[in-house]
Amino acid sequence: MRVLAAMSGGVDSAVAAARAVDAGHEVVGVHLALSAEPGTLRTGSRGCCSKEDAGDARRAADVLGIPFYVWDFADRFKEDVIDDFVAAYAAGETPNPCLRCNEKIKFSALADRAVALGFDAVVTGHYARLSDGVLRRAVDADKDQSYVLAVLTAEQLSRAMFPVGDTPKPRIREEAAERGLAVANKPDSHDICFIPSGDTRAFLGARIGVRPGALVDTDGRVLAEHEGVHGFTIGQRKGLGLRGPAADGKPRYVTDIDPDSGTVRVGSAEDLQVWEVRADRAIWTSGRAPEEPFDCVAQVRAHGGTAPAVAEAVDGGLLVRLREPLTGVAKGQAVVLYRPDEAGDRVLGSGTITGTARADGAAESRAAAQTSADATAG
Numbered sequence: 001m002r003v004l005a006a007m008s009g010g011v012d013s014a015v016a017a018a019r020a021v022d023a024g025h026e027v028v029g030v031h032l033a034l035s036a037e038p039g040t041l042r043t044g045s046r047g048c049c050s051k052e053d054a055g056d057a058r059r060a061a062d063v064l065g066i067p068f069y070v071w072d073f074a075d076r077f078k079e080d081v082i083d084d085f086v087a088a089y090a091a092g093e094t095p096n097p098c099l100r101c102n103e104k105i106k107f108s109a110l111a112d113r114a115v116a117l118g119f120d121a122v123v124t125g126h127y128a129r130l131s132d133g134v135l136r137r138a139v140d141a142d143k144d145q146s147y148v149l150a151v152l153t154a155e156q157l158s159r160a161m162f163p164v165g166d167t168p169k170p171r172i173r174e175e176a177a178e179r180g181l182a183v184a185n186k187p188d189s190h191d192i193c194f195i196p197s198g199d200t201r202a203f204l205g206a207r208i209g210v211r212p213g214a215l216v217d218t219d220g221r222v223l224a225e226h227e228g229v230h231g232f233t234i235g236q237r238k239g240l241g242l243r244g245p246a247a248d249g250k251p252r253y254v255t256d257i258d259p260d261s262g263t264v265r266v267g268s269a270e271d272l273q274v275w276e277v278r279a280d281r282a283i284w285t286s287g288r289a290p291e292e293p294f295d296c297v298a299q300v301r302a303h304g305g306t307a308p309a310v311a312e313a314v315d316g317g318l319l320v321r322l323r324e325p326l327t328g329v330a331k332g333q334a335v336v337l338y339r340p341d342e343a344g345d346r347v348l349g350s351g352t353i354t355g356t357a358r359a360d361g362a363a364e365s366r367a368a369a370q371t372s373a374d375a376t377a378g
Contacts, residue, residue, distance in 0.1 A: 001120040002026045003161060006106055007060060007068070009053030011176045011183045012125030012164055014060040018179055019163035020123045021064055027123070029061040029068040032110065034077040035194065056183050063180055071113070073105060080104035082194055086207050089230040092259035093332025096148065096302065097192055102126075103151040111159050121159050129165040129345075133157055135285050137338075137345035138165040147302045150336040150350035154287035201239075204230040213262020215240060218255075218271065229259050235272055235328030242266070255358075273325035274358055277335050279351025280317040286348075289313035296337040297344055298322060300329045300353065311337055311349075318351040329356050 005017035007029045020027045031054050054070055061068035081101050088095035111122050127138035128146040135157055138144040152160065164172055176184035195203045211228040224241045226232070231239070236254040246252050246268070253272055256265040277298065282289065293312040298320050299305055307324040320335055333353050339346040 002118060003028075003121045003123050004110075004114040004117075004119045005029045005066070005123040006110060006125075007031050007057035008125065009050075009056035009060075009183065009186075010125065010189065011173055011181070011186055012127070012169075013057070014064075014125070014181050014183050015172050015176050015179070016123050016125040016161075016163045017060070017066065018064055018175075018181070020161065021066060023163075025123075027064070027066045028119070029057065029064070029066050030110075031057040031068070031070045032077075032105070033070050033072045034074055034081075034105070036074045036078070056186065060181050060183060063182075071110075073109060076109050077101070077105055077194075080109075085192075086204060086230075088332045089204050090208050090211075090228075090259065091332075092229045092257035094233040094330035095332045096334060097194070098302070099148040099151055099334055102148055107152050107156045107160060111156060115159065121161050123161040123163060125164055126162050127165050127169070128162045130157060130160065130162055133285075135347040136165075136343075137347075140168040143169045145302075146345075146347050147299055147334065147336050150285070150334065150347050151283055152285075153283055154285055157285065201231045204228075211262055213264060215242065215264045215266055217246070217252075218265065218267045223266065226262075226264060229257050229262060229264060232257055232264050234330035240266065269327065271358065272327040274327065274329040274356040275322050275325055276357035277320040277322070277326075277329060277353055278317065278355040279320070279335050279353050282313060282316060282318050282349060282351040284313075284349040289349075294348075295340050296320075296348055297340050298326075299336045299338065300326055300333060305329070306338075308340060309337075317354070318349070329353065331355065 003020055003025045005020055005027050007013045007017055017027055017029055058068050081097050084100055085095050085097045114122050126145045126149060127140055127143040128149050129136040129138060135146055135149060137146045173184050208228055208230050213226050213229060214222045215224045215226055216222055226241060232254050234254055237251055250268055252266040254264055255267040255271045290313055293310050296309055296311050297306055298309040305326055307322045307326050309320050309322045311318055311320045331353050334350050335353050336350045337348040338344055339348055
């Protein structure tokens with residue numbers, strides 16, 4: 001096959017490209033220039049897509065003996081990822097920019113161009129596995145990226161290759177060194193790639209501006225003022241601007257955000273418990289929505305946040321009733337559903353979270369989940 005290897009300049013994508021070459025494919029490397037000011041997007045292990053990264057990707061391609069190009073996707077990245085990120089926070093949501101980048105850039109804009117140029121597939125260094133078109137978790141659970149890939153459609157997955165998903169990360173570094181790739185010991189990128197400083201609140205504040213509001217407790221009492229809901233996310237404990245814990249001495253967490261009034265509500269850890277998750281923009285890896293409720297394991301954050309559940313397709317979206325409560329569930333994040341078998345590694349579908357039901361609906365949600373599960377089993 002003729003395949004396009006997306007080379008970020010890191011060790012994972014370099015080894016993925018090398019393995020594609022070993023498999024006998026005709027491989028062409030491409031680095032995506034995602035910033036109009038590429039020199040500003042790396043500070044140590046923070047950020048990516050800098051001039052340094054482009055150079056590292058080119059040197060890796062030279063070692064592999066494959067053609068290499070740099071494609072400018074900066075405008076598309078700004079529109080589909082950065083602007084989307086800012087707008088979501090302004091709306092009181094907590095988006096995942098890596099997920100959106102996979103959906104809109106790497107497996108949409110890049111894949112579309114690749115197909116137009118006659119390539120059969122796009123190779124990336126993501127830690128996930130594909131078998132017969134089925135997306136599965138990576139062997140290395142700590143590096144697994146199936147969550148941020150669950151937004152891909154069946155058609156997009158049919159044009160994707162993840163060669164490193166069957167190997168633990170330490171072995172990938174060893175392999176890179178054995179192949180003479182200079183990126184073997186390059187640090188992994190952390191945090192949000194387009195915020196190399198790591199100061200998300202300052203980044204958002206510079207683009208959204210001051211939008212004053214109040215922090216209130218569960219009874220509606222004003223505890224403090226703030227400069228914008230973009231500085232908060234569900235489950236947040238630190239940086240609230242409060243003088244101390246609640247009257248009972250327990251810490252307080254952000255439990256609700258109202259972008260229209262600017263109100264940020266804080267409460268106890270128990271107030272964070274969620275028993276039901278609603279989502280839109282449902283994507284099914286099989287290519288079709290299930291007709292009946294089904295058992296699954298739901299995951300609401302890229303790392304952690306999993307619980308057994310019963311889910312069903314509803315009006316182009318998802319209704320997920322949890323059998324165990326989850327906390328820190330924020331609008332704008334994805335809920336990803338996995339098959340609840342012994343392996344638990346097969347992705348069934350995903351949706352973008354639009355709402356939740358909390359502890360006051362626990363009994364009803366548990367009963368509904370059990371009823372749905374019993375009906376499915378029957």
